[in-house]
Amino acid sequence: TVQERHLYKWEVEYMFGSPDGVENVVMGINGQFPGPTIRAKAGETIHVELTNKLHTEGVVIHWHGIRQLGTPWADGTASISQCVINPGEKFTYRFTVDRPGTYFYHGHYGMQRSAGLYGSLIVDVAEGEKEPFHYDDELNLLLSDWWHQSVHHQEVGLSSKPFRWIGESQSLLINGRGQYNCSLAAHYSKNPTVNGCNLKGGEQWAPDILKVLPNKIYRLRIASTTALASLNLAIGDHKMLVVEADGNYVEPFETADLDIYSGESYSVLISTNQNPKKNYWVSVGVRAREPKTPQGLTILNYLPNSVENLPDSPPPVTPQWNDYAHSKAFSNKILATMGSPKPPKNFSRRIILLNTQNKINGFTKWSINNVSLSLPATPYLGSMKYGLLHAFDQTNPPENYPAQYDVMKPPANPNTTLGNGVYKFDYQTTVDVILQNANALSDNVSEIHPWHLHGHDFWLLGYGEGKFTPKDEEKFNLKNPPLRNTAVIFPYGWTALRFVADNPGVWAFHCHIEPHLHMGMGVVFAEGIEHIGEVPHEALACGLTGKMFMENNKH
Numbered sequence: 152t153v154q155e156r157h158l159y160k161w162e163v164e165y166m167f168g169s170p171d172g173v174e175n176v177v178m179g180i181n182g183q184f185p186g187p188t189i190r191a192k193a194g195e196t197i198h199v200e201l202t203n204k205l206h207t208e209g210v211v212i213h214w215h216g217i218r219q220l221g222t223p224w225a226d227g228t229a230s231i232s233q234c235v236i237n238p239g240e241k242f243t244y245r246f247t248v249d250r251p252g253t254y255f256y257h258g259h260y261g262m263q264r265s266a267g268l269y270g271s272l273i274v275d276v277a278e279g280e281k282e283p284f285h286y287d288d289e290l291n292l293l294l295s296d297w298w299h300q301s302v303h304h305q306e307v308g309l310s311s312k313p314f315r316w317i318g319e320s321q322s323l324l325i326n327g328r329g330q331y332n333c334s335l336a337a338h339y340s341k342n343p344t345v346n347g348c349n350l351k352g353g354e355q356w357a358p359d360i361l362k363v364l365p366n367k368i369y370r371l372r373i374a375s376t377t378a379l380a381s382l383n384l385a386i387g388d389h390k391m392l393v394v395e396a397d398g399n400y401v402e403p404f405e406t407a408d409l410d411i412y413s414g415e416s417y418s419v420l421i422s423t424n425q426n427p428k429k430n431y432w433v434s435v436g437v438r439a440r441e442p443k444t445p446q447g448l449t450i451l452n453y454l455p456n457s458v459e460n461l462p463d464s465p466p467p468v469t470p471q472w473n474d475y476a477h478s479k480a481f482s483n484k485i486l487a488t489m490g491s492p493k494p495p496k497n498f499s500r501r502i503i504l505l506n507t508q509n510k511i512n513g514f515t516k517w518s519i520n521n522v523s524l525s526l527p528a529t530p531y532l533g534s535m536k537y538g539l540l541h542a543f544d545q546t547n548p549p550e551n552y553p554a555q556y557d558v559m560k561p562p563a564n565p566n567t568t569l570g571n572g573v574y575k576f577d578y579q580t581t582v583d584v585i586l587q588n589a590n591a592l593s594d595n596v597s598e599i600h601p602w603h604l605h606g607h608d609f610w611l612l613g614y615g616e617g618k619f620t621p622k623d624e625e626k627f628n629l630k631n632p633p634l635r636n637t638a639v640i641f642p643y644g645w646t647a648l649r650f651v652a653d654n655p656g657v658w659a660f661h662c663h664i665e666p667h668l669h670m671g672m673g674v675v676f677a678e679g680i681e682h683i684g685e686v687p688h689e690a691l692a693c694g695l696t697g698k699m700f701m702e703n704n705k706h
C-alpha cells in the first residue's frame with residue numbers, strides 16, 4: 152500500500168566519514184551521508200519515523216519546500232513547530248507532498264545542517280499525469296560545502312567574544328563527495344603543488360560520476376544545502392535549459408552556467424549531443440564571497456567511454472565572485488510559465504525588513520529591524536495555540552526601520568537587542584515583504600543573503616538597488632513573477648516578495664546561511680492560529696506546553 156511504501160524508519164547518528172578525503176565526524180541517517188533520498192508522487196503521504204541516536208543532542212528535520220498544508224507541526228523547526236526529539240526518543244513526521252518538484256530535507260536545530268544532516272526529497276507528478284517537458288532519464292545533484300572544524304567548534308566561535316568567524320569552507324561536495332588533498336583536474340594546472348587524485352576505487356570521497364548515453368535528454372535536479380556558499384554550476388560544452396525552480400515550473404531559458412544560492416533548487420535539461428567519444432566536466436564554484444575553496448568537480452561520463460578518459464580541456468571557470476551583474480542577469484531570467492498562479496494585484500500589509508550586522512555587549516550578531524532572533528524554549532506553535540503569553544515577547548516586532556538610516560554605511564550605532572516576537576498576519580490576507588540589505592559592520596561590505604520562507608511559496612516581485620521607496624512599486628513584476636521559497640538579497644539592494652497568509656501555523660523566515668541564522672538572522676511569521684488542528688502532543692512535550700500537559704494529566 153501507499154502507506155507502507157512511504158514509511159521510512161530513520162536513525163540519526165554521528166559517525167566517522169571522509170566526505171572530502173579527510174576523516175571527520177559527520178551526521179548520518181541509517182549510516183548514510185548524505186541521508187537517503189525520499190521519492191514519492193504528488194498527493195502521497197510520507198511517514199518518517201525518526202529515532203534520535205545522538206547521545207547528547209536533540210534533533211529535528213525540516214522538509215525544505217514542502218508547505219505542510221494542514222500539518223504545521225511536521226515542519227521540523229526547533230522552537231517553532233516542535234520540541235527537539237531527545238536522545239533515544241522517536242518522532243514521526245507525517246505530511247503530504249502536494250506538488251511535484253525537486254526538494255531536500257535538513258536538520259533545523261543548532262548547526263546540524265552544517266554537520267551533514269541532509270538529503271534529497273523528490274516528488275514526481277501524480278499518478279497518470281505528465282511533466283510538461285520531455286526527458287529520457289534524470290540525475291540528482293545535491294550540493295553542499297564542508298568544513299574540517301566541527302560544528303561545535305564553529306558554534307562556540309560564533310558565540311564568543313572576540314568573535315571567531317568560521318571562514319570559507321575547505322571543500323565543495325557534490326552528492327556528499329569532494330576532494331581536499333588532490334584535484335581531479337590537476338594535470339591541467341600550472342601549479343605544481345596541486346596533486347592529482349590517485350583513486351583506487353571505492354573511496355567515500357571519489358566523485359559521483361554522472362553516467363549518460365549520447366543523444367538523450369537528461370533532467371538534472373540540482374539543490375543547494377550549503378551552510379555558507381553561493382554556488383555556480385557549469386558543464387563543459389553543454390548548455391542547460393532551466394525548467395523548474397524551488398518546485399515550480401519556470402519559463403524555460405537557456406544558460407551556460409547556473410547560480411544557485413543556499414536553500415534553492417532547480418531542474419535543468421541537458422542534451423547529450425556533444426562528441427560521444429569524450430567526457431565532460433561538471434564544475435561547481437563559489438560566488439558572492441571571495442572564493443578560498445577549490446571548485447567541486449565530477450564528470451559527465453558519456454557511456455561507453457572509460458571515466459579515466461578525462462575531458463581534453465580544463466573545467467569551466469566559475470564567473471568572478473563579485474560579478475553581481477552576472478548574478479542579477481541570471482536571477483532576472485527566472486519567470487513563471489504561462490498558466491502559473493498570478494499574485495493578487497493588491498497587498499493588505501507591507502513589512503520592510505532591514506538586514507544589519509550588529510553587536511550585543513561586544514558579541515557579533517545579525518538583526519532584522521534591529522532585533523536579533525533568539526528562539527524561545529517553548530515552540531511557538533504550542534504557545535500561540537494555547538495562549539501561553541509568557542512563552543515569548545508579546546510586543547509586535549518592528550515593521551520598518553528609521554527613515555534616516557543610511558544603508559550604504561556601517562550602522563552608526565551598532566548595538567542591537569535580542570528578541571523573539573512574532574509577525575502575526577490576518578488569515579487569508581496578502582502580505583508584502585521588502586527585504587532591505589545594508590552595509591555590514593566593516594566599511595564597504597554588504598553580503599548576499601538567501602532568505603527562505605517556511606510554509607509558503609511567495610511571488611518574487613523584483614529586485615532593486617539601494618533603499619526601497621514606495622515609488623519602486625512601479626517596477627514590480629505582477630505579470631509573471633516566479634513562485635519561490637527562497638530569494639536572495641544582493642549587496643546594498645532590496646528584494647520584494649508577496650504571499651498569501653493562507654497556511655495556519657507558525658513559520659520561520661530566515662537567512663539560509665547557517666551561521667547567520669545562528670547569529671539571529673531570522674523572523675517568525677504566524678497566521679490562522681485558530682484554524683490549526685489538534686497538534687500531536689509529542690511535538691510539544693517541552694517548555695510551557697510540556698508543563699501544561701503534565702498538569703492536565705494530574706487532574
Ligand SMILES: O=C1O[C@H]([C@@H](O)CO)C(O)=C1O
Nearest residue numbers: 316508591592598666667670
Ligand atoms: O557573519 C559574518 O561575519 C564575517 C565577517 O563579517 C566578520 O568576520 C562574515 O564574512 C560574515 O558573513
